[in-house]
Amino acid sequence: MYSERVLAVLVLGWASVWASCPSSGNINPCKCRDETPGLIMDCSSVTSSAQLLSAFSHDMPDSSFQFFEIVKLSGRCPLEKIPANVFGSTTFMFVWFGQTEITTVDPQAFAGNELSMLELTIADANKLTSFPFESMGEMHSLYKLLLSNTKLDTISHVGPAPNLTQVSVTGSQVSSIVPQAFKDLGRLTRLDLHDNPLTSIQDGWFAASTSQPWVVYLDGCSISDISPGAFSGTLPSGVFLNGNQLTTLPEATFRPLLEHLQASDAAGDLAHYVDVTNNPLVCDCDIRWVVDSATLHPFLRDAVCSNGDVAGTNVVDLPSDFFASC
Structure with a gap:
């Protein structure tokens, strides 16, 4: 990741030496700015995909730009679709x-x-x-894909983009993921799906084969159930489940995750934790396995009981006689 960013900065610096903005009349209503980071094509004033296509239909003195942006200071851009070959022969980095x-x-x-x-x-x-x-599998240099506040309800298979390390689909309507959707991302390091209605995590949804330590963010997703087969292949180095609806921590689901983190930490590899902050955990006999697995405790964060006399007590701090009747 660091080397990719360094390369990007070097390319930006080199490109800005020779690149220049095209005639404003040719790209109207888009506007070009030549700033320190590089050439910026601002198309915030377009009103249709036809207008956007037209702006890139002319030959430009320099076809390699650094930035394309539609960023409204107020209101919304009425652009309704991104058509095929929207940029013509022009290329962008960001x-x-x-x-x-x-x-x-x-x-x-x-x-x-x-x-x-x-x-x-x-x-x-x-x-x-x-x-x-x-189609992201065709994007050979892409390392970051971010979609936010959408109406997407399903994440389908992500094509095998060789350098895609970060995938974010946040604040959307995603309730389903095609099994093995992320399996072909060999360099995945960060998967962020926070604030989606992923109430029940099914088998194969987070199958991975990345060569990198990776983390998954599932905060605020109303998750109440996670299948034992949800995670497979390369297990994550961190699972963030803050603010969900988990009432229990099934051993078949969570022990492999915690043991993977323990083994990674022992090997000197990146290891975060499984964060279950702000979940209504019910502490009963089903959660005893956590208490009995002291070596795994450092890799479980904020597992706090919500029931009865032990409400507010961290699972790992339950008194020894709590399970006497189990």
């Missing part, structure tokens, strides 16, 4: 669509940018109902 009315993204939307695009962000896209996850 692409940001924000505050739009986009409902769909064509699988070939970013054709021609397979080797240039490093980051793709579609933010505050509260009408986006579909996204071509499979």
Whole structure:
């Protein structure tokens, strides 16, 4: 990750030496700015996909830009879709669509940018109902994909983008994930799905084969159940479950995760913890396995009882006689 960012900065610095903005008349209503980080193409004033296509239909003195952005200071951009080959022969490294009315993204939307695009962000896209996850496999340089506040309800298979390390689909309507959706991301390090209605995590949803330590953020997802087969392959180095609806910690689900973290830590590899802060855990006989597994305690954060006389007590601090009747 660090080397990729260093390379990006070096490329930006080199590109800004020779690149120049095209004639404003050719790209209207987009505007080009030449700033210290590089060339910025600001298309916040477009009103349709046809208008956006037209802006990139002209030959430009320099076809390699650093930044594309649609960022409204007030209101929303009425752009409703991202069509195929939207940038024509122009390439970008960092692409940001924000505050739009986009409902769909064509699988070939970013054709021609397979080797240039490093980051793709579609933010505050509260009408986006579909996204071509499979086509991301063509984006050979992409290392960050961020989608936020969408109407996406399912994450389908993400194509095998060789350098994609971060995938975020947050604040959306995702309630289902195609099994092994992330299995082909060989360099995945961060998966962020916080604030989605992922109430029940099913088998294969978080199967992974990444060569990197990776973490998954599932905060605020109303999760009440996690299948023992939800995580497989390369197990995560951290699972963040703050603010969900877990009432228990099934051994078949959580022991493999905690033992993986323990083994990673012993080997000197990156190891975070399983964070279950702010979950209504019911402490009874079913949770005894946690108490009896003292070596795993450092890798479980804020497992706090919500019931009876032990409400507010961390599971690992339950008195020895609590399980006398088990």
